[in-house]
Amino acid sequence: MDKSTRKSKKSTSAASTDSTSPANSANKDISQQENPALATITVTAVEIPELTEEEQSDRLHLERKVEKAVFEAGKALMELRDRRLYRSTHSTFEEYCKDRFGFERRHPYRLIEASAVFDNLIKMCPNWTQNEDDPDTVHSGQRQILPTAEGQVRPMTKLQPQEQQEAWLRAVEVAGGKVPTGRIVKDVVQRIMERTQVPNTYQIGEVCQIITKDNPELRGKGGCWGIVNHVGEFSCTVKTWDGEYTVGLQHLKSYNYLPAECQQMQVICDRISRVYSDSLEETVKSLLQLLGRVNRPYLTAVEEKLLKLLELEYGRIP
Known part of the structure; x- marks a missing residue:
């Protein structure tokens, strides 16, 4: 009985020593360390090179x-x-x-x-x-x-x-x-x-030339004349041979015609507008567009005859 008891105690003691040895060692290491909050962390600085002239x-x-x-x-x-x-x-x-x-x-x-x-x-x-x-x-x-x-x-x-x-x-x-x-x-x-606001001095009935100045909305209208029929704060509505367009003041230039000349151009504009249509032949449309670009307050004798001929041909005489 005494020998058996002594063997059991030795076995237990050895097992206890073996099972706790690694853990005890780790705990001992942790306990011996300083407070983590007070630990010093070493950071290695990385130098970023400046751009070369080529870069x-x-x-x-x-x-x-x-x-x-x-x-x-x-x-x-x-x-x-x-x-x-x-x-x-x-x-x-x-x-x-x-x-x-x-x-x-x-x-x-x-x-x-x-x-x-x-x-x-x-x-x-x-x-x-x-x-x-x-x-x-x-x-x-x-x-x-x-x-x-x-x-x-x-x-x-x-x-x-x-x-x-x-x-x-x-x-x-x-x-x-x-x-x-x-x-x-x-x-x-x-x-x-x-x-830089400039007051709008245009008047209804005034004849003006359209200046596109790279404005895509006025494409095809550069150099055309129109009759002012509405005056706004920064723009005017002008009537040309094929319709009405709202044009900014910077895209208009007055011909400074006399009142009688403006009235004459109004009549010409109305006549061209009655004849003009997208369904017309290209040569006819081109002729009417050229009349819509004349830079004088009248039609020549030949232009007048051509316009009358088109009015007769298409039955657009008022």
Whole structure:
């Protein structure tokens, strides 16, 4: 009995020592450590190298590509429109843009207008160049702030080129030297327009020439004359040979005709309008359009005979 008891005690003692040895060792290590809240953590600093001259040049080159992307689209659309490269598949530029690019009617024109403003803003940035691969001009110590989206330049399409540059510089200043939002640009443009507001002096019945000035909504009307039949605060409604158009004051120029001459032009306008129709032959429409561009308050004897002939032919004599 005594030997059996002694063996059991030895076995228990050995088992107890073996099972607690690793845990006790770990606990002992933890207990001997300092308070974790007071422990010191060593962080190795990683040095970020400065950009090399080549990398700075690459960065500017790529940034300019981003800035110009949307405005290059506007230039491409302008060429597609002006050269009528859509004519093999679509009858109008608007239909082509909707089917090919998913653009709504006004969007391609906004991009075209924006590209013209962007080109104007580039003129005041001496560090820009058309040849972006030229290292002498791509690298610059001063970054030029230019628009990156169509919405940032849309408000400036209402201004003259010099005013556009002024508005953009002011908007960049308001934005703290960064690319301004469309809202900031709009506010700046509004203040410039209020400052330069010119009263509308046109009168009903006055004969004016339409000046397009890259306004896509007036495409095909450059040089045409019209009769003012409504005077607004910033625009006039004028009647031409094929309809009525609301035209901003900056797109009108008075012929300064005498009252009797204005009345005579009103009669001519009414006569052309009664004959003109989209269903007419192209040669007839072209003739009427030319009459709608004469820069004198009368028709020559030949022009008068041609117009009378068309009135007889199409039964449009009043």
